[in-house]
Amino acid sequence: xxxxxxxxxxxxxxxxxxxxxxxxxxxxxxxxxxxxxxxxxxxxxxxxxxxxxxxxxxxxxxxxxxxxxxxxxxxxxxxxxxxxxxxxxxxxxxxxxxxxxxxxxxxxxxxxxxxxxxxxxxxxxxxxxxxxxxxxxxxxxxxxxxxxxxxxxxxxxxxxxxxxxxxxxxxxxxxxxxxxxxxxxxxxxxxxxxxxxxxxxxxxxxxxxxxxxxxxxxxxxxxxxxxxxxxxxxxxxxxxxxxxxxxxxxxxxxxxxxxxxxxxxxxxxxxxxxxxxxxxxxxxxxxxxxxxxxxxxxxxxxxxxxxxxxxx
Numbered sequence: 001x002x003x004x005x006x007x008x009x010x011x012x013x014x015x016x017x018x019x020x021x022x023x024x025x026x027x028x029x030x031x032x033x034x035x036x037x038x039x040x041x042x043x044x045x046x047x048x049x050x051x052x053x054x055x056x057x058x059x060x061x062x063x064x065x066x067x068x069x070x071x072x073x074x075x076x077x078x079x080x081x082x083x084x085x086x087x088x089x090x091x092x093x094x095x096x097x098x099x100x101x102x103x104x105x106x107x108x109x110x111x112x113x114x115x116x117x118x119x120x121x122x123x124x125x126x127x128x129x130x131x132x133x134x135x136x137x138x139x140x141x142x143x144x145x146x147x148x149x150x151x152x153x154x155x156x157x158x159x160x161x162x163x164x165x166x167x168x169x170x171x172x173x174x175x176x177x178x179x180x181x182x183x184x185x186x187x188x189x190x191x192x193x194x195x196x197x198x199x200x201x202x203x204x205x206x207x208x209x210x211x212x213x214x215x216x217x218x219x220x221x222x223x224x225x226x227x228x229x230x231x232x233x234x235x236x237x238x239x240x241x242x243x244x245x246x247x248x249x250x251x252x253x254x255x256x257x258x259x260x261x262x263x264x265x266x267x268x269x270x271x272x273x274x275x276x277x278x279x280x281x282x283x284x285x286x287x288x289x290x291x292x293x294x295x296x297x298x299x300x301x302x303x304x305x306x307x308x309x310x311x312x
Contacts, residue, residue, distance in 0.1 A: 032111035081105035084116030171286035
């Protein structure tokens, strides 16, 4: 099986106790190809998260980074690096401003780490690269990221925080790994009643379905016995992607059977959209202070620049 035993246990516990298959496993092995294709399509869409983030970085943050980093060498820690395009765009802008970069991609997927590293190396052969293969949801980042003589800029792009059931836990992990001079730039979707139907249509995209359904399909939960469904949860302020079973079935994970019933709904991905006030509260409770907070004109997406409360 493409997951190791510890990952299978994690999958078993989530499915058996919460009725959920964590999206993070969909980026491993062949699943990485699904993400690469999804990103390739997103790069060409004017309203994609990638394009919104790229514009906000270019118009609102480049001057700021130039001011604090010009003439220095920084460690760029790319958390959940994916295939590396967002980091490549940022690195290209930093280098032009006389800011040298060491690139440290962080991801659960060995395949995506390789893709991201190759993309950076192809464009900038002289950049030093250090890959960090970890599940940052479950592994203490401070034990896997060594302190450096350089200042460190942590990046968490793509509304990835919205994928997790406990975003507070993710943020605390970041906070505990950061030094007082480090910055974290993080992208988040913003809750907006007007755009709920648009989000639902967006996540019915075949690329989203293929990515989110990758792990369930491997374990036998395919479209022959289930239907892909996207809906908005008012309770949790998130898009929920699920598989609804149309028959009873049993699957084996980590050498244990799980019996699933006809009509049962299995959550296979989420994308939470937070209010500004909720984001600020989460940041504060995780030990961060907000240096800068910007949104796109439609107020559907934000970029936050954070430091720990220990920072200046």
